[in-house]
Amino acid sequence: MNAHPMRRFVRFAVCLTATILLTACGQAAKPQAEGEGHAETAGDFERGPHRGRMLREGDFAIEVTIFEEGVEPEFHVYAYRKNKPLDPKQVQLAVELRRLGGKTDRFAFAPQQDYLRGAGVVEEPHSFDVKVRAVEGGRTHQWAYASYEGRTAFSAEAARAGGVKTEVAGPVVMAELVDMAGRIEITPEGRGEVRAWYPGRIVAMNAQLGQTVRKGQVLARVESSQSLQTYSIPAPISGVIVQKSANVGDVAYDAAILVIADPTKLHAEFFVYPRDAERVRVGQKVEVRNLAGDARLTARVEAVLPTADIESQTMMAHVHLPPGAASTFRPGMGVEGAFQVGAQQAPLAVRTMALQRFRDFTVVFARVGNTYEVRMLELGRKTPEWTEVLSGLEPGTEYVTDGAFLIRADIEKSGASHDH
Template identity: 65%
Template structure:
């Protein structure tokens, strides 16, 4: 009976505040040769040697050019024994209680497992062998990519989980653009009749209300003085005249409503056919810190002769002026289609472990690696084609902490 060793360890995280992550990891010397603690007996082929009196069985996990499979070598008094004289069955109990069972068939000088030992190679092993009427049994733990973490430590470290399930994969096109005042949010203040400017009551940057008198002009024809009110509410962006000057064709002021914003995006011809009025667009500041969802309001049919792009206008909702200002550059993701996926995980949850892309499943206070076969991907979701079961709980935030803890413990192997 081989028992796993509990290894207590603590690592500290730098961030907005220091977080202490106290974890406990289980590892056991297995056929891959990685362990902490005492050594186990090895056979001639480098595998774990299980002994019962004169009879012994060497356990190896062979994966050289084939899918991982068990190969057992039997011995009697330390001498190779014909595999045809031995019957073996094996069961692997995985985290969560699932059991994989294997029978074996003789091949050459070993017994070959009838089935692939799927990743991760982390399980409690039970082996039953029969030779010459005698039954031998062994059990031991062989863990990799596994660690345990108390609930309060997980909360302190900011680790979050959710159940894997179906998701909607949104097809997006990314573009660059800029924030501008809408045509309705901009107005030029002009004299109604040519004449001498008697007074000007507005200054640059001043907030004015619709109907507020901004200037008075003496008509050159009637010599009557008339008032010029603000046509819209907004901020004076330009002042182009002074008292005593002549009001004629040029605007006296330019007023803009800072809340009347839209985003203008530059659409390449190859993408133009996919853009439709009403589509959702995620508008982001260039640093990615500010995001909002808006809709396409128009796609102008005329292409810019210099850039060979068309212009898509995206209406920004009320309150956008708190984060976006006219003239600033932005990025946008246009949702041009969507497809359902029966099983997906959040893209941010995926980590690199050995040669695999993985997530970390949680069962109680234990976390364990899950090697994934992946399909389509967006910044938010990634389709899972294999390696994770629907409903299985996995780490969505803080997965890198779990990976770091496992790698620190040495609870992994190299293929």
């Protein structure tokens, strides 16, 4: 399949720049760099006996490799004269790596066995513009080339069209969460029972199951068995009649003849197991979500009942729901709750939804201008919203939160590799 015209242009422009640099340093013009987001293939540069990059000038050459077997990545560089191994003690070498964003890493080298070993770790990602300086036999050789991985470029317009959004990484307060199961119920204040004030026969009933009534509305009339006078029974609250246990002609005594529920007065009842009982407190924030996970809201614990259920040994925590919750949450629905039982400061964290997989790493994509590049992370604590970063990302880095999968897909499509 043919490459996108813009990608071909970017690739040509970067390669042309690298060629000019190489020619200026005395090296034959060869395609030494890949374009943004494109890893080099075996045909892009000459490989040496150790599968590294060959850099030549006259009859002198060096082979640059990054060694990673059983150790942190480090430079191993082999020297040659007339294609035959050269004693590394005869070469003084320095390498400079300029990374996306302007950070520069510099490496000095010392001879070891048959190669020159770089002092220090070549940190991930192995994506940089490289400058090499070698001195041997009184002659100085210099090369420059680009070696990118996990990198791509999007115009601002393309990024907006793809839904790409970014944030700046920094310190956050991370909530410590405990998940619990529960159900939606009417609050005690949202439930009213209609009872006869004095025993007697029901002579009129102005209420039907499911009917909406208002507080003070007359729902029934009862003839007192003692005085034989008829009195009216009003609705104690506004709401919906959810239970009807009597009809005209029945004798009303001490049982409720009607039950009214206000569907806007809801709370969630959660089952608190003994291991979490000491951590749940009144006033704590709780994210309440339905079992499908497509409806959620944040509320607070209003009460923790001190008695435990005999069979399950669970306590009950009540979480008050705002009136607007009635449009989504219904009495009797099963729900899940994430209780914020604590909070700790994380010196550096990123949005959990920003995390992606790249090779064997968990990464985010840093943004510098219109260029995006992987950052391999070592992670700490994690919540649904935030993940602590222990290493791999500089504070203040702008990184992709929404649309990160699009960046990853473009990098994978371009054939990004980890080839040295």
